[in-house]
Amino acid sequence: MTRERGPIVLPWALGALFIAGIVHISSVFLMPGFAQNDAYVRLGGRTRGVTALPDPSIAQSMPFQDQQAEYSVCHFDLEQGATRVRSSVTQDALVAISFHDRTGRIFYSTTDRAALRGRIEALLLTPRQLDSVEASDPEDQAPQELRLTPPTQTGFVLARALIEQPGGRAAARQAADAVLCQTERE
Amino acid sequence: MSVAHYHSVEETRSRLGAYAKSAIAGLVGVALGLAATYVATFGAFPFGAAHSGPWTSWPKAGAADADPYARAIIARQAVAPLGNGEGLAFVATTDDSGRPLDGSCDYRIAGSPPVARLWTLNLFTPEGRLLAPGPGRRAISSDQLLRSAGGEFEIVVAPSARPGNWLSTPNGAPFAISLNLYDTNVSPTQTSLEGLTLLSITRGDCLK
Numbered sequence: 010m011t012r013e014r015g016p017i018v019l020p021w022a023l024g025a026l027f028i029a030g031i032v033h034i035s036s037v038f039l040m041p042g043f044a045q046n047d048a049y050v051r052l053g054g055r056t057r058g059v060t061a062l063p064d065p066s067i068a069q070s071m072p073f074q075d076q077q078a079e080y081s082v083c084h085f086d087l088e089q090g091a092t093r094v095r096s097s098v099t100q101d102a103l104v105a106i107s108f109h110d111r112t113g114r115i116f117y118s119t120t121d122r123a124a125l126r127g128r129i130e131a132l133l134l135t136p137r138q139l140d141s142v143e144a145s146d147p148e149d150q151a152p153q154e155l156r157l158t159p160p161t162q163t164g165f166v167l168a169r170a171l172i173e174q175p176g177g178r179a180a181a182r183q184a185a186d187a188v189l190c191q192t193e194r195e
Numbered sequence: 196m197s198v199a200h201y202h203s204v205e206e207t208r209s210r211l212g213a214y215a216k217s218a219i220a221g222l223v224g225v226a227l228g229l230a231a232t233y234v235a236t237f238g239a240f241p242f243g244a245a246h247s248g249p250w251t252s253w254p255k256a257g258a259a260d261a262d263p264y265a266r267a268i269i270a271r272q273a274v275a276p277l278g279n280g281e282g283l284a285f286v287a288t289t290d291d292s293g294r295p296l297d298g299s300c301d302y303r304i305a306g307s308p309p310v311a312r313l314w315t316l317n318l319f320t321p322e323g324r325l326l327a328p329g330p331g332r333r334a335i336s337s338d339q340l341l342r343s344a345g346g347e348f349e350i351v352v353a354p355s356a357r358p359g360n361w362l363s364t365p366n367g368a369p370f371a372i373s374l375n376l377y378d379t380n381v382s383p384t385q386t387s388l389e390g391l392t393l394l395s396i397t398r399g400d401c402l403k
Contacts, residue, residue, distance in 0.1 A: 024221075027224065028220070028227075029223075029224040032225050033231040037235065037236070040236065040271055041267060044270035046273060048269070052273075072274055072322065072323030073284070075334070077336045103313050103378065105282065113274065115257055115259060117278070117280065118277075120281055120377065120378050122378050171315070
């Protein structure tokens with residue numbers, strides 16, 4: 010009996026490792042769905058208007074948050090309707106916006122310079138809402154906004170306004186506050 | 196008869212033993228798997244790092260095709276990474292010669308970063324949290340720098356106040372420096388940043 014014991018442990022250990030591998034891989038894939046305190050929850054935000062995040066040099070909302078920026082966040086819920094996101098034209102701050110799905114993954118991001126006419130204008134829609142918007146588009150005119158179909162029905166939009174001279178933090182705060190998030194009724 | 200009886204007891208015993216071993220192997224497997232996930236999603240992104248000197252970036256973390264580990268970390272740690280369309284973020288936890296950044300030392304940051312509309316430097320704990328409040332500033336952006344007539348600049352990261360561009364470190368504590376390039380011409384899809392020169396971090400004197 011004792012002679013057999015050593016080699017007999019090996020298949021059990023291999024079995025345990027095999028199960029460990031399956032559990033590890035599936036838990037990594039499932040984590041975005043199960044994480045309770047993800048950015049969507051922790052950053053706050055709502056579907057009507059934008060919410061200002063606290064001054065990042067005093068209170069931190071996320072790891073490695075740039076203290077030279079002012080932030081705003083809003084939620085979208087496409088069940089309530091398509092969501093329009095718009096930044097205002099500003100000379101005093103660099104405005105960058107990232108669009109996140111419910112798990113925090115970025116599905117699109119841009120800055121005001123990369124956008125048309127110095128401002129970001131995006132419409133978040135479900136594929137069905139996109140169809141109905143496209144159906145009512147004028148034939149001879151290109152859409153005036155960027156149209157995005159998020160991978161999840163809810164999610165959040167994070168705007169960063171970088172502090173530039175001479176306006177400083179106040180101008181950046183103003184630029185971050187001026188980002189518009191608005192649900193369009195169907 | 197007695198021999199057969201002996202066999203069936205032995206059989207039952209070995210079958211029970213097999214069940215017990217399966218259960219133990221299963222439980223050990225589940226525990227190991229969950230522990231591996233816990234560890235793998237605790238710190239920095241495990242894959243897709245691009246290096247340039249002491250600086251590390253995870254360009255894929257800000258993209259829609261982030262790998263499953265990055266997505267798990269983003270969800271668990273509530274990270275909102277810089278999107279690829281916004282810019283590129285780097286972190287350094289060592290100086291140019293690979294020594295961990297130490298709050299009791301002076302560092303000189305110089306050079307010219309890649310073309311970006313704006314870039315910022317921030318000091319954090321190595322985990323990315325705010326440093327305890329102290330004298331002086333903990334962050335600076337490219338358009339706030341004092342520069343020489345030729346446009347060169349030097350940023351001193353030190354525990355005690357310096358003239359010029361000074362970022363204050365927590366005396367004695369380890370720290371990290373983040374470098375964010377906004378509206379940059381560095382392509383985030385590059386997995387190798389070889390040939391790219393970012394800011395150099397040179398260690399000077401240390402307090403004892």
